[in-house]
Amino acid sequence: MTSLLFSRALTPNGWCDDVRVEISGQGMIRSLEPGCRDAALPVIGGVAIPGVPNAHSHAHQRLLAGLAETGAGRDSFTRWRELMYRIVGRIDPDRFQAVASLAYMEMLKSGYTSVAEFHYLHHDAGGSPYAQPAEMGLRCIAAAEDAGIALTLLPSLYVHGGFGPAPAGAGQARFVCDAGGYMEIYSALAKAVEDRPEVRLGFAPHSLRAVDEPLLKEVLAGVRQADPDAPVHMHVAEQRSEVDDCLAWCGATPVRRLLDGIAVDARWNLVHATHMSDSERSALAATQASVVLCPTTEANLGDGTFPARKWLDLEGRFSIGSDSQITISPTDELRLLEYAQRLASESRNVLADESGESLGRVLLGGALKGGALALAQRCGVLEEGARADIVVLDGEHPALIARDGDEVLDSWIFAGGAACVRDVFVGGRQVVSGGRHVNEPEIVARYREAVRALLQ
Ligand SMILES: [Zn+2]
Helix, strand or coil: CEEEEEEEEEECCEEEEEEEEEECCCCEEEEEECCCCCCCCCEECCEEEECEEEEEECHHHHHHCCCCCCCCCHHHHHHHHHHHHHHHCCCCHHHHHHHHHHHHHHHHHHCEEEEEEEECCCCCCCCCCCCCCCHHHHHHHHHHHHHCCEEEEEEEECCCCECCCECCCHHHCCCCCCHHHHHHHHHHHHHHHCCCCCEEECEEECCCCCCCHHHHHHHHHHHHHHCCCCCEEEEECCCHHHHHHHHHHHCCCHHHHHHHHCCCCCCEEEEECCCCCHHHHHHHHHCCCEEEECHHHHHHCCCCCCCHHHHHHCCCEEEECCECCCCCCHHHHHHHHHHHHHHHHCCCCCCCCCCCCCHHHHHHHHHHHHHHHHHCCCCCCCCCCCECCEEEECCCCCCCCCCCCHHHHHHHHHHHHHHHEEEEEECCEEEEECCEECCHHHHHHHHHHHHHHHHC
16 A cells, blocks of 8 residues: 655545545555645645546557648648558557557656557558457557556457448558457457456447448447446547538438437447537437547547537536547647637637636546546546546646646646646556656657657
8 A cells, every 4th residue: 555645636525735645556545635744754745636538549640740731631631641551551569569658658748647549450561460369459558558557448340441331441451350350359358458457448439431330239249248338439420521421321420320320328438529410419418428529639630620518518528538649638638629619609718617616627627527437447536446546737837836726727728738747646656757757768769769660
């Protein structure tokens, strides 16, 4: 058992001073006691808040960040996808792990403490399964271990190249599984995570473009048999062209088709869901399913703006994700989520509510609660029974000086950003200290080798 003493912390009862946190050998909070002055324990100054779950990541896409910013309009999206497929054609398990470790390290340094990895890169460069079919998924787990981040691994089911169904193209050969192949990977991963409380397994049917409904139902039944509570994540309605293609194929939008064909419920997380009609939005909110919003990626790819005010008015739940890793920071996602609404509505504090809490507190609170549900892990809150995932913001950072309570969160999210993150604990184990990751030199060195080999 470990004990940590924080000078100030955000708890379910609000801001508390001198908070002693007792942590079990499994990394869970056994007790949390405010107003505790224990002379034997060093005080951790600054402001302790729950670590943020990152609910959508494609770790290998970290390699591409910034490389598709030439060319105009739709051409640049094609360029990004072609570049992604080129790298996908080359990356091997060692280099994949090196890239994922770097992405996960950067997540920790920015305030994320857990990640849902939407993992579709299953096979070797020729599209054949590895000798260990779950090799690449196991490398995700190894990368999470290198960095010390908690993980919900979402092996993706990907079969078709488009609606119709269209056959998968050569660039997609590494992603494609049938139901049997998928369950083989899922079972191997389930075995691997058995004794790891910081790793959870879920199911990610890639999208309605890539998976037909009979197959989705068949595999979902297999997953439910293994784990009734497994979270389900699926891309939907990210770009208008996807909605148009689905309409042309079957006369229904992807969200409508999904809601009519599949029993979507609170275990479901729809990634992006940018383009929904008012009636689709209401119907989706009524299922208790969540949306996973990735504002920096959605902005970078020109997807469109998610109407977050309308979603929150329906009491819709949301989580945030770094997705393509164009930048990696929960504050970037939350700031842009709000700013996109401000630009569209020509007003301020659009996502604030009636609680009297500041906007930063409301945004962070939504992402913590929704993120924990999306990852199906006990995290996102500093209370007994939750994992001790704790981020300490530096009260001496210029952006945070003379801020108190919720003002700290507002100044972190809207002004200071990742530079304010000083110390990070996952399951009570310190992984970032003074803004540096404990394995930073090794992780960066391996990444440098991988990125040069893959891009040159
Ligand atoms: Zn995605």
